[in-house]
Amino acid sequence: MDLQEQLRWTQSADAWSRWAEQVADPAIRINMPLLDLAAAAPGARVLDVAAGVGEPSLSQAERLGGNGLIVACDLVPDMLRTLRARAAGRTSAAPVPVAADMTALPFPDRSFDHVLCRFGLMFVPDVPAALREMHRVLRPGGNAALAVWGNRAENSLFDQLDQCLDTVLGPDPASLLPPLFRFADPAPLLPAARQAGFAAAEYRTLRLRTMADGTRPFWRATLDMAFTPRLAGADTMATARLHDHIASHYRALADAQHRVEVRSAVHLLCFQA
Numbered sequence: 001m002d003l004q005e006q007l008r009w010t011q012s013a014d015a016w017s018r019w020a021e022q023v024a025d026p027a028i029r030i031n032m033p034l035l036d037l038a039a040a041a042p043g044a045r046v047l048d049v050a051a052g053v054g055e056p057s058l059s060q061a062e063r064l065g066g067n068g069l070i071v072a073c074d075l076v077p078d079m080l081r082t083l084r085a086r087a088a089g090r091t092s093a094a095p096v097p098v099a100a101d102m103t104a105l106p107f108p109d110r111s112f113d114h115v116l117c118r119f120g121l122m123f124v125p126d127v128p129a130a131l132r133e134m135h136r137v138l139r140p141g142g143n144a145a146l147a148v149w150g151n152r153a154e155n156s157l158f159d160q161l162d163q164c165l166d167t168v169l170g171p172d173p174a175s176l177l178p179p180l181f182r183f184a185d186p187a188p189l190l191p192a193a194r195q196a197g198f199a200a201a202e203y204r205t206l207r208l209r210t211m212a213d214g215t216r217p218f219w220r221a222t223l224d225m226a227f228t229p230r231l232a233g234a235d236t237m238a239t240a241r242l243h244d245h246i247a248s249h250y251r252a253l254a255d256a257q258h259r260v261e262v263r264s265a266v267h268l269l270c271f272q273a
């Protein structure tokens, strides 16, 4: 188990809990094509690894409409507490939360039809071990569908917020952002998947563009969720200065209708067991 990652995400769990419902709609724009790739049929057994506070497990639960099993696994129990609370407010059958490291899954061989992993693989030090575990728990003919971020320049909000943080708080000693873009070039994951036992591996890139309302702090959820450990070191005055700086940064970028373009790029990978 990687203690640094465990600490990072345990520290971040409150922010993820606070913002979970407000970011659920934009999350769906990534969840839907990811679930299309997995193509779970009614009755399917689905494992979501690095499930966080429920993306994409909760979308998958809605799709299966109670006909199937979803297990949501994450390293951090506090993330799963929020997932459980979110699931309780919905009509679809709740995913079963299991705290576990994705490099040592506590499930028998061939126990799932699909494995999902949205924005999780990049945080695992031993990627081959994670891929081997995904393959081991899948039945032959099943698949794994994964989402990883594309390159930093195409993910404008992360990139710009990081620059604002550098300006106001100074350089980041913990380098929180680079791991997000570890698979900006996803090509090396294809032979890695075959090495782990998958029969076939492919990917495509999803590019999204949103015009955000520049008169509102549309950037706040991303700031709080992605940069929690960095913000924890800032006092109230520094945080206020940071918020002012970000707001004026986006005022300067806004168009005549006060809209700000937010671009993102996500690689969607599918591995056949």
Ligand SMILES: C[S@@+](CC[C@H](N)C(=O)[O-])C[C@H]1O[C@@H](n2cnc3c(N)ncnc32)[C@H](O)[C@@H]1O
Pocket (backbone or CB within 6 Å): 002, 005, 009, 010, 049, 050, 051, 052, 053, 054, 055, 056, 073, 074, 075, 076, 079, 100, 101, 102, 103, 117, 118, 119, 120, 123, 124
């Ligand atoms: C960026 S969040 C993604 C959460 C969710 N899938 C989503 O897309 O909103 C990364 C998650 O990976 C989890 N994580 C990191 N390393 C892990 C590991 N080795 N095994 C299982 N989960 C891990 C973290 O606790 C965190 O919840």
